[in-house]
Amino acid sequence: xxxxxxxDEYILQxxxxxLWCSRKDGSMAVRPATDLLLAWNPxxxxxxxxxxGKIQLHTDLPLGLVLIRQKALVGQLPGNHxxxxxxxxxxxxxxxxxxxxxxxxxxxxxxFGIDKPEKLAQSPDESxxxxxxxxxxxxxxxxxxxxxVKENKEKERLERRLLDELYKIFMDSDSFYYSMxxxxxxxxxxxxxxxxxxxxxWKQVDDRFFWNKHMIQDLIDLQVPEVDFWVIPIIxxxxxxxxxxxxxxxTSDEERSSPETPPKEVICVDDIHPRFTVALISRRSRHRxxxxxxxxxxxxxGHVANYVETEQLIHVHSHTLSFVQxxxxxxxxxxxAGYRYNPRPLIEKGQKDTMPYFAAHFEKQLKLYTKxxxxxxxxxxxxEKIIGDTFLKQVLLYNNPNLTYVSFDFHEHCRGMKFxxxxxxxxxxxxxxxxxxxxx
Numbered sequence: 001x002x003x004x005x006x007x008d009e010y011i012l013q014x015x016x017x018x019l020w021c022s023r024k025d026g027s028m029a030v031r032p033a034t035d036l037l038l039a040w041n042p043x044x045x046x047x048x049x050x051x052x053g054k055i056q057l058h059t060d061l062p063l064g065l066v067l068i069r070q071k072a073l074v075g076q077l078p079g080n081h082x083x084x085x086x087x088x089x090x091x092x093x094x095x096x097x098x099x100x101x102x103x104x105x106x107x108x109x110x111x112f113g114i115d116k117p118e119k120l121a122q123s124p125d126e127s128x129x130x131x132x133x134x135x136x137x138x139x140x141x142x143x144x145x146x147x148x149v150k151e152n153k154e155k156e157r158l159e160r161r162l163l164d165e166l167y168k169i170f171m172d173s174d175s176f177y178y179s180m181x182x183x184x185x186x187x188x189x190x191x192x193x194x195x196x197x198x199x200x201x202w203k204q205v206d207d208r209f210f211w212n213k214h215m216i217q218d219l220i221d222l223q224v225p226e227v228d229f230w231v232i233p234i235i236x237x238x239x240x241x242x243x244x245x246x247x248x249x250x251t252s253d254e255e256r257s258s259p260e261t262p263p264k265e266v267i268c269v270d271d272i273h274p275r276f277t278v279a280l281i282s283r284r285s286r287h288r289x290x291x292x293x294x295x296x297x298x299x300x301x302g303h304v305a306n307y308v309e310t311e312q313l314i315h316v317h318s319h320t321l322s323f324v325q326x327x328x329x330x331x332x333x334x335x336x337a338g339y340r341y342n343p344r345p346l347i348e349k350g351q352k353d354t355m356p357y358f359a360a361h362f363e364k365q366l367k368l369y370t371k372x373x374x375x376x377x378x379x380x381x382x383x384e385k386i387i388g389d390t391f392l393k394q395v396l397l398y399n400n401p402n403l404t405y406v407s408f409d410f411h412e413h414c415r416g417m418k419f420x421x422x423x424x425x426x427x428x429x430x431x432x433x434x435x436x437x438x439x440x
Contacts, residue, residue, distance in 0.1 A: 053215020
């Protein structure tokens with residue numbers, strides 16, 4: 001899609017559709033592409049892949065329109081659904097300021113033989129905006145010029161620093177993914193809900209994992225069918241898709257090198273050696289997300305810090321199998337002050353005060369997943385013991401038959417990078433896992 005800059009707005013055009021975003025107040029509107037003829041001298045700035053939403057990095061800075069500048073294909077899920085990773089973004093200030101160098105790919109239709117887009121021409125009636133009343137001139141003169149220059153420089157430095165951090169979040173973390181045709185927020189089992197299947201993709205999403213919902217809310221609030229094309233649900237997390245072939249009848253190296261082994265007839269790969277698609281999708285909740293050590297425990301809505309749902313998908317022939325795990329912070333009120341290595345945990349509320357919020361968290365979990373097997377991985381000795389003990393007490397007080405509690409001292413068993421020792425845990429709970437089954 002093409003990005004245009006006009007006097008009072010930025011316009012995104014894709015085919016016969018256009019999205020208008022005001023440079024004055026950030027308001028958005030969906031209009032036919034033919035309305036571009038009504039804009040004052042629209043200049044094509046280049047190509048973008050889609051809209052993430054709007055953001056205000058600081059109260060002293062204008063709103064910014066965040067766009068997907070570049071994407072990378074991660075893989076293809078069953079049904080020819082392509083999944084993309086966001087690799088670069090562009091942030092455009094929704095103000096009278098000129099955007100900094102966006103380095104967008106140039107549109108061949110509007111930039112044939114041109115290296116950079118031209119600057120906007122001043123409109124004939126713009127002179128009236130430049131005229132100042134006597135009072136405005138006096139007020140400007142009364143402010144020392146040096147002070148103004150200093151304030152502007154500080155503001156520019158702040159904006160640059162915050163923008164750099166925003167770019168790093170998207171470009172260095174490899175954490176933001178989307179698909180135009182597949183619902184990455186929902187597991188295969190939840191996607192089986194026929195009631196939702198006729199709705200536009202963004203209306204089918206699991207609200208917990210719709211990462212850019214707040215950023216795109218103004219567009220959603222228009223409540224017209226034309227917005228469906230522009231709203232792209234983005235997840236924060238991880239996606240990997242791999243294709244592999246399993247050869248059940250593979251002979252050993254010794255047999256292959258033996259002169260006594262007759263050469264085997266070449267057989268169609270799909271008949272004997274099925275092709276598997278294996279995918280791993282991790283979705284991070286947008287509720288109570290935050291930095292390690294700064295965001296811990298549960299909140300008054302029952303959300304736990306840094307909650308992630310991970311789905312393992314296996315697709316072979318026309319069958320898709322799905323297995324889901326979730327993880328999150330221990331759902332009690334606790335914190336860790338400071339950034340030094342392994343700061344001491346602090347329990348902030350007693351058993352009685354914690355109970356309703358612990359229950360609220362697991363009521364949501366049980367409603368979504370029916371049964372839960374809790375694997376508590378905190379240390380059973382030392383500083384973390386207080387967290388594990390508080391967790392167990394809450395499980396006993398909650399006393400729900402659909403909860404199974406298992407404690408595994410991960411650091412003790414896997415000390416020295418011996419992660420293979422997790423087998424001790426999986427062997428111990430193999431009956432539980434077998435009983436749990438999977439979605440088919």
